[in-house]
Amino acid sequence: MSSDSDYFYEEEDNAEDDFYDSTHDDYDHFKEAKPEWQVDFKVLSAQTIESMLGKEITQISSILGLDTEMAIILLRYFSWNKDKTIERYMEDPEKVLVDAGIKDEFSQPKIIYVDNFECPICCVIKEKAEAFDYCGEHCYCTQCYSRYLTTKIVDEGEARNLKCPGGCKFVLNDKTVKLLVSNDVYTKYEIMHLRHFISDLANIKWCPAPNCDHAVECQLSSSTKEKLIPNVLCSCGFSFCFNCLLSDHRPVPCSILKKWIKKCSDDSETANWLSANTKECPKCQATIEKNGGCNHMTCKKCKHEFCWICLGDWKKHGTTYYECNLFNESEHSAVLDAQSRSRKQLERYLHFYTRYINHEQSIKLEHKLMEKIEKKMEEIQQTTEYSWIEVQFFKKGLTVLTECRNVLKYTYAFGYYLARNNWTLIFEENQKDLELAVECLAELLEKPLNVQELSQLKQQILDKSVYVDSRRKILVNDTAKGLFEDRWDYLPNEEGSISNV
Numbered sequence: 001m002s003s004d005s006d007y008f009y010e011e012e013d014n015a016e017d018d019f020y021d022s023t024h025d026d027y028d029h030f031k032e033a034k035p036e037w038q039v040d041f042k043v044l045s046a047q048t049i050e051s052m053l054g055k056e057i058t059q060i061s062s063i064l065g066l067d068t069e070m071a072i073i074l075l076r077y078f079s080w081n082k083d084k085t086i087e088r089y090m091e092d093p094e095k096v097l098v099d100a101g102i103k104d105e106f107s108q109p110k111i112i113y114v115d116n117f118e119c120p121i122c123c124v125i126k127e128k129a130e131a132f133d134y135c136g137e138h139c140y141c142t143q144c145y146s147r148y149l150t151t152k153i154v155d156e157g158e159a160r161n162l163k164c165p166g167g168c169k170f171v172l173n174d175k176t177v178k179l180l181v182s183n184d185v186y187t188k189y190e191i192m193h194l195r196h197f198i199s200d201l202a203n204i205k206w207c208p209a210p211n212c213d214h215a216v217e218c219q220l221s222s223s224t225k226e227k228l229i230p231n232v233l234c235s236c237g238f239s240f241c242f243n244c245l246l247s248d249h250r251p252v253p254c255s256i257l258k259k260w261i262k263k264c265s266d267d268s269e270t271a272n273w274l275s276a277n278t279k280e281c282p283k284c285q286a287t288i289e290k291n292g293g294c295n296h297m298t299c300k301k302c303k304h305e306f307c308w309i310c311l312g313d314w315k316k317h318g319t320t321y322y323e324c325n326l327f328n329e330s331e332h333s334a335v336l337d338a339q340s341r342s343r344k345q346l347e348r349y350l351h352f353y354t355r356y357i358n359h360e361q362s363i364k365l366e367h368k369l370m371e372k373i374e375k376k377m378e379e380i381q382q383t384t385e386y387s388w389i390e391v392q393f394f395k396k397g398l399t400v401l402t403e404c405r406n407v408l409k410y411t412y413a414f415g416y417y418l419a420r421n422n423w424t425l426i427f428e429e430n431q432k433d434l435e436l437a438v439e440c441l442a443e444l445l446e447k448p449l450n451v452q453e454l455s456q457l458k459q460q461i462l463d464k465s466v467y468v469d470s471r472r473k474i475l476v477n478d479t480a481k482g483l484f485e486d487r488w489d490y491l492p493n494e495e496g497s498i499s500n501v
């Protein structure tokens with residue numbers, strides 16, 4: 001290989017990396033300013049949150065001249081509202097301390113040794129007992145105290161209001177809890193307080209992904225709140241809506257999505273049969289099973305090619321005649337009787353639901369495709385000169401595909417509630433372009449491996465991935481812009497009645 005071609009290869013790989021690194025970011029910050037309908041956000045680690053919490057405590061304890069442990073209980077009592085804490089304490093310090101369950105004098109908690117002690121909880125009499133007394137009136141053996149706290153923390157999930165087990169009003173401080181429970185339980189207790197701290201703040205939320213200990217900070221003003229979908233991306237890779245905490249549901253706004261999810265669960269019986277993974281060939285009626293995310297079906301028996309969604313001829317799907325995403329309202333007439341109206345409404349709902357649920361299922365099937373693709377990538381590395389980095393285009397292509405399917409899925413939840421006008425024509429056009437591009441990419445990724453055509457396939461997948469991703473950005477940004485500019489009209493009837501279109 002000449003030095004020239006070496007250079008060429010390096011360039012190509014870098015270009016790939018640049019493209020993939022930016023797939024999550026819809027705008028290049030160096031080239032374009034962030035549009036108004038995108039939110040600014042910051043991902044915070046557990047350590048950052050801990051130090052934020054520490055600062056609040058130090059500040060309050062120095063302003064009010066209180067011991068740290070007292071400041072902690074006080075801040076928790078006022079749900080970490082600093083201003084309220086200061087104001088109320090200044091008004092009447094004694095009353096506030098009593099209300100918050102704080103002992104007015106603080107001393108280091110210590111385990112005491114009592115001769116001939118009978119514990120009021122377990123009733124065991126010991127010659128020399130290890131015991132603990134928080135309030136000065138209720139003394140128990142340390143085992144009972146520890147068991148009481150562990151049950152509260154671990155079983156009942158209680159951390160905010162741990163009081164003396166004697167039934168008095170005093171709230172136990174952190175040093176006491178630490179003294180009496182095991183390290184594991186104390187860690188749990190600390191995490192619970194960290195979570196409470198965050199849940200009391202309006203502009204910080206925990207990442208809802210399981211086992212993720214990051215939080216996201218996002219400033220949402222009430223004036224823009226209704227006009228945008230505050231989608232954020234955690235450093236764990238989970239993309240979610242800061243408002244409703246559901247996974248990325250762009251382009252459909254939270255309120256519309258909520259309606260849609262309710263409708264789908266109300267109508268689940270009607271729509272259930274649709275989610276089956278088998279259908280009949282429209283030509284020869286042979287049973288066909290779907291085992292990939294791709295909607296281009298070929299009947300094994302009669303070789304008829306058709307669309308899984310609408311069962312229409314596939315030939316029309318690759319062309320400008322494609323209208324699989326459109327609900328055909330031409331048959332509708334204003335004088336439909338009540339029965340055919342409700343049938344029409346159901347058909348309309350099923351049109352959107354089928355496409356919504358189909359993308360969801362395709363995403364699941366494509367998770368399985370990932371395993372196949374990984375095998376393919378290994379095979380290529382063993383039988384050809386392709387290196388690990390040079391076969392990554394398969395995986396990245398699949399990532400782009402999944403992201404786009406997710407967007408498409410939610411376009412149908414959105415579309416169901418949209419009143420048709422000139423803007424929705426553009427929306428449907430964007431939806432159609434993305435549908436077409438996504439199906440092409442899906443076919444390329446599911447293609448059986450042919451080593452001779454590999455370099456050609458690689459180029460096709462790379463090009464398609466870039467193109468598909470650009471279509472996704474166009475759709476997401478245009479819809480978000482429309483939302484921000486209040487461009488969308490929704491059908492007045494919750495049912496999305498066709499009489500209103």
Ligand SMILES: [Zn+2]
Binds near residue numbers: 119123140141145
């Ligand atoms: Zn006891």
Ligand SMILES: [Zn+2]
Binds near residue numbers: 135136164166169
């Ligand atoms: Zn007590």
Ligand SMILES: [Zn+2]
Binds near residue numbers: 208212213237
């Ligand atoms: Zn996360």
Ligand SMILES: [Zn+2]
Binds near residue numbers: 241242244246249
């Ligand atoms: Zn949301």
Ligand SMILES: [Zn+2]
Binds near residue numbers: 284
């Ligand atoms: Zn057939």
Ligand SMILES: [Zn+2]
Binds near residue numbers: 307309311312317324
């Ligand atoms: Zn179709």
